[in-house]
Amino acid sequence: MIPTLADLLATARVVALPMSTRFRGVDVREALLFEGPQGWAEFSPFVEYADAEAATWLAASIDFAFAEQPAQLRARIPVNATVPAVEAARVPEVLARFDGCRTAKVKVAERGQVLADDIARVRAVREQMGPEGRIRVDANAGWNVDEAEHAVHALAEFDLEYVEQPCATVADLADLRRRVKHMGIPIAADESVRKAEDPLAVARAGAADLVIIKAQPLGGIRRALDIVSQAGLPAVVSSALDTAVGLSQGAALAASLPSLEYDCGLGTASLFADDVADARPEGGSVSAARVVPDATALARLEAPAERREWWLERLRRCHSLITAL
Structure with missing residues (x-):
């Protein structure tokens, strides 16, 4: 069962994390986080990935936030x-x-x-x-x-x-x-x-x-x-x-x-x-x-408004792709 876009947007937070060392060409790592019945999940395909590939990442994130996960064998x-x-x-x-x-x-x-x-x-x-x-x-x-x-x-x-x-x-x-x-x-x-x-x-x-x-x-x-x-x-x-x-x-x-x-x-x-x-x-x-x-960290690391909108629009496009399947 795929949640509605409104369900995802209701808790969506876009963050920008500074790197200690440049890695994979990245100095700041951006991600969109949202919360479901099972807890928080992350949607963070790299910015250069096309929507078709990014949609797989969203499906994984939705599953982690909204569905019960397999049993764990180690702590x-x-x-x-x-x-x-x-x-x-x-x-x-x-x-x-x-x-x-x-x-x-x-x-x-x-x-x-x-x-x-x-x-x-x-x-x-x-x-x-x-x-x-x-x-x-x-x-x-x-x-x-x-x-x-x-x-x-x-x-x-x-x-x-x-x-x-x-x-x-x-x-x-x-x-x-x-x-x-x-x-x-x-x-x-x-x-x-x-x-x-x-x-x-x-x-x-x-x-x-x-x-x-x-x-x-x-x-x-x-x-x-x-x-x-x-x-x-x-x-x-x-x-x-x-x-x-x-x-x-x-x-x-x-x-x-x-x-x-x-x-x-x-x-x-x-x-x-x-x-x-x-x-x-x-x-x-x-x-x-x-x-x-952490709520304080979410506020401290909140992405600039234009980057937040970029991620929300990406979320909308990828959500449309997975609901069309």
Whole structure:
């Protein structure tokens, strides 16, 4: 049952969260929050996404706010630190924000940078975390197959847990996986799952060893759980640079997975200078309990009037799309 637009607008709040460090080209993260019978939810597709894609995010948010969610199997979720594409000298400062995290995801293949920058950054992370720390890298499809193979060889000395979305296409991921299989470094698929018309294609093609899943882009917790079940691969629940409210949905998804073999990418609240609630990791984990935004924080972080109207109009368009289905 889809709520009316009036139901959503009645509690809608548009917020603008400042980032501590530029991440994914974002300095300020905007989101629209609303409350339903089950609690608060977040609608926050990135501003460049077209309405057809953004509507899937809205469907996920409506489901989280208005429908009962699957049973949770765990109360806390182990999470990784996230290291943006900063210069190596800033790595200690970034890692210090992630209390107790034993795993770090390091952004690589940043536009305007070169492999030497990635190597220096990953080396700095390894030096900070020591030999027992776990390091995974995320290229966001920034390499072609040859570049990715070269990069994996160059970064292998740092004992990588896995390489996330090194190439853009399923075929390229499969090719790369064959090339580096002898090295024992797994390949993870993110964009090839959440932005694909067929999120199971990567599993059928044998193109990945694990899948990265995100609640909003996949249409909600139930659909994400179904994709993981059909893929038959280990899953890592990750953030879409959500506010504390969106992270709560991700934590609920992670808490519902039958198996959780890897630390999740749900510690990204530590990348914000301010948030609607405190969802930062403590002792390397976050709570799976539902988040209620702080009224004072909602007022403090309220977006400017023109940005609020932009989001409300986007909400209207996407609501129209999902009600027409």
